[in-house]
Amino acid sequence: MWATVLAALSEGQAGDVAGRVAQAIVDQPGVEAVTLLRAAPPDWEVLAAVGKTAPVELAAEALDAGRTRDDGEWSAAPLAGVSDVLLVRPAVADDDLSSLAGLVGHCLSAARKLQLLEGEAERASTLLELVHQWRRSNDLQQLLQDMADAACRLFDSDRASIFLWDRKSATLVGRPAIGIEGGELRVPDNSGVVGEVLASGEPMRVSPGHDANAIDRTTDERTGYRTRSLLAVPLVTAEQDKLGVFELINKRGRPGFSAEDQQGLIEFAEHASAALAATQEFETLLERHEQYVQQQFAGVELVGECPAIQALRSTIQRVADTDLSVLILGENGCGKEVVARLLHYNSSRRSAPFVAVNCAAIAETLLESELFGHEKGAFTDARETRPGKFELADGGALLLDEIGDMSLSGQAKLLRALEERKVVRVGGSVEIPTNVRVLAATNQDLAKLVREKRFREDLYFRLNVVTLELPPLRQRGDDLMLLADNFLKQFCRAAGRPAPKWTAESRKLMAAHRWPGNVRELRNMMERLAYLSTGEKIEAGDLAFIAAPNAGGESLLDLGLPLSQATEEFQRRYITGAIEESRGNVSEAAKRLGVYRTNLYRKMNSLGMSGDDRSDE
Numbered sequence: 001m002w003a004t005v006l007a008a009l010s011e012g013q014a015g016d017v018a019g020r021v022a023q024a025i026v027d028q029p030g031v032e033a034v035t036l037l038r039a040a041p042p043d044w045e046v047l048a049a050v051g052k053t054a055p056v057e058l059a060a061e062a063l064d065a066g067r068t069r070d071d072g073e074w075s076a077a078p079l080a081g082v083s084d085v086l087l088v089r090p091a092v093a094d095d096d097l098s099s100l101a102g103l104v105g106h107c108l109s110a111a112r113k114l115q116l117l118e119g120e121a122e123r124a125s126t127l128l129e130l131v132h133q134w135r136r137s138n139d140l141q142q143l144l145q146d147m148a149d150a151a152c153r154l155f156d157s158d159r160a161s162i163f164l165w166d167r168k169s170a171t172l173v174g175r176p177a178i179g180i181e182g183g184e185l186r187v188p189d190n191s192g193v194v195g196e197v198l199a200s201g202e203p204m205r206v207s208p209g210h211d212a213n214a215i216d217r218t219t220d221e222r223t224g225y226r227t228r229s230l231l232a233v234p235l236v237t238a239e240q241d242k243l244g245v246f247e248l249i250n251k252r253g254r255p256g257f258s259a260e261d262q263q264g265l266i267e268f269a270e271h272a273s274a275a276l277a278a279t280q281e282f283e284t285l286l287e288r289h290e291q292y293v294q295q296q297f298a299g300v301e302l303v304g305e306c307p308a309i310q311a312l313r314s315t316i317q318r319v320a321d322t323d324l325s326v327l328i329l330g331e332n333g334c335g336k337e338v339v340a341r342l343l344h345y346n347s348s349r350r351s352a353p354f355v356a357v358n359c360a361a362i363a364e365t366l367l368e369s370e371l372f373g374h375e376k377g378a379f380t381d382a383r384e385t386r387p388g389k390f391e392l393a394d395g396g397a398l399l400l401d402e403i404g405d406m407s408l409s410g411q412a413k414l415l416r417a418l419e420e421r422k423v424v425r426v427g428g429s430v431e432i433p434t435n436v437r438v439l440a441a442t443n444q445d446l447a448k449l450v451r452e453k454r455f456r457e458d459l460y461f462r463l464n465v466v467t468l469e470l471p472p473l474r475q476r477g478d479d480l481m482l483l484a485d486n487f488l489k490q491f492c493r494a495a496g497r498p499a500p501k502w503t504a505e506s507r508k509l510m511a512a513h514r515w516p517g518n519v520r521e522l523r524n525m526m527e528r529l530a531y532l533s534t535g536e537k538i539e540a541g542d543l544a545f546i547a548a549p550n551a552g553g554e555s556l557l558d559l560g561l562p563l564s565q566a567t568e569e570f571q572r573r574y575i576t577g578a579i580e581e582s583r584g585n586v587s588e589a590a591k592r593l594g595v596y597r598t599n600l601y602r603k604m605n606s607l608g609m610s611g612d613d614r615s616d617e
């Protein structure tokens with residue numbers, strides 16, 4: 001009889017040894033039923049049962065006595081090396097049962113060891129895989145959920161919660177918290193099992209019957225869930241910073257968590273702590289960046305209530321969160337960059353950079369390197385490797401301002417980069433993939449330039465998926481005073497003075513002015529007013545520079561500047577005058593001044609005047 005039992009033991013996997021043993025014994029002639037029980041005080045765990053169920057009292061008797069017992073119907077024998085009992089029906093001779101029990105006991109304990117080793121190996125490889133995934137995670141909530149799911153799987157646990165320590169509020173915040181409104185459970189950091197584990201830095205295991213009183217039932221009351229067993233280990237970084245506690249609740253299929261589970265969870269928590277610390281750090285950085293983006297965003301406002309601006313605002317809302325290319329048209333200084341920034345900050349790309357490049361301000365020979373970057377030594381001035389604007393704007397938006405001024409060869413290179421979504425640095429050979437939303441702006445009539453073959457038609461269609469047109473200030477009616485008030489208040493606040501009021505006469509003067517420099521001119525004027533006017537009201541005299549824009553308010557001699565600074569101030573005013581006379585058209589102003597457009601931009605830059613390309617990251 002025992003030979004067939006032995007054969008059954010030596011086959012198959014370690015996991016179902018008890019079941020196969022029971023079946024092999026029942027298969028013997030004359031045997032009706034077999035039960036294998038494991039003592040798990042105060043209960044018994046049924047390892048295997050074939051046929052009628054055995055009386056547990058007889059098993060307890062045999063285990064207590066340390067030898068075989070029978071009640072006339074069943075025989076029971078304790079198994080060697082484990083707290084298990086074998087029960088056979090009908091009762092068999094003591095000697096027979098003892099030798100069978102010895103054999104089964106050894107096999108079960110060997111199988112158990114094997115099972116533990118198998119479990120450990122599986123845990124180790126799963127953990128390795130998980131750690132690899134966690135390292136790439138930047139989302140704390142998702143990471144917590146993934147860790148909880150993985151721990152439930154690995155340790156046969158019904159639930160898992162990760163309690164992160166919020167030192168400031170002296171609480172432990174449990175996530176994911178199933179059954180809790182908002183999915184977040186907050187408990188004081190000095191209460192319950194988790195509080196104790198946090199304070200002591202030692203793991204804790206609670207099984208039913210033993211120390212079940214250690215369980216704080218208030219959470220169960222809130223969730224309607226019954227905690228029977230739990231295992232909690234501290235989450236500590238390699239630098240010994242306490243992060244919180246990892247808790248498993250209710251071991252599945254067994255009364256409680258084992259010592260092996262505890263050791264396994266300690267190792268698991270070590271890796272979890274490293275991943276959590278990295279993600280928390282990342283989240284802090286992200287939060288700071290988001291604050292920065294908010295600040296940037298807060299400073300960008302399209303003021304105006306005239307129908308054209310209202311319509312524009314609603315189109316911006318509709319197209320902002322798409323990747324469509326947008327062409328923004330309008331005279332100089334009328335808010336094209338404001339529109340571009342609004343498109344960016346209202347899109348999901350908002351936390352990536354917004355980079356603006358003024359195509360007209362860059363000499364033709366440098367355009368390629370400016371947009372696509374260059375490798376060290378690519379040309380005489382290339383002393384360092386530098387990424388181009390496309391790379392700098394990766395993930396975000398690139399505004400190509402004054403696109404109408406780009407040369408035909410520049411247009412060809414730009415088109416290739418847009419079509420292939422790749423750039424190659426000047427002097428380089430590696431293709432760098434780009435993920436950039438392209439916005440273009442111009443004060444020129446691009447369609448006319450296309451007809452005149454000065455702008456590539458294919459590039460025009462590529463950039464012009466959506467067109468947004470900004471009316472000049474002189475066509476915005478009451479928005480003029482709305483904008484003026486807005487700027488005036490802004491600058492007066494910065495200057496620490498109350499904003500002066502407009503008189504009827506000064507309003508009339510404002511309305512009569514043609515505003516060649518558009519909103520920028522208006523803004524600059526309000527800045528001067530905020531700092532130079534002194535009264536509570538703005539009188540017509542305060543607006544003298546409207547009537548004589550080139551005079552710039554006061555005589556240069558009145559400023560009492562050294563010759564070099566006065567010369568610069570003169571140049572500034574002279575250039576401003578030329579641009580205003582050209583109604584904001586810099587190319588035309590350059591012609592008037594007898595210089596190349598790019599030279600004029602360079603001069604303006606050196607004089608600290610706007611016209612430079614702008615970017616923020």
Ligand SMILES: Nc1ncnc2c1ncn2[C@@H]1O[C@H](COP(=O)(O)OP(=O)(O)OP(=O)(O)O)[C@@H](O)[C@H]1O
Nearest residue numbers: 301302303331332333334335336337338519520523
């Ligand atoms: N509707 C508006 N509301 C508030 N501020 C505005 C508005 N329009 C323009 N501005 C301000 O006017 C100035 C010029 O605007 P912006 O730079 O956007 O014009 P632009 O058309 O891009 O100019 P350019 O043609 O020189 O590139 C900026 O300081 C901007 O903040």
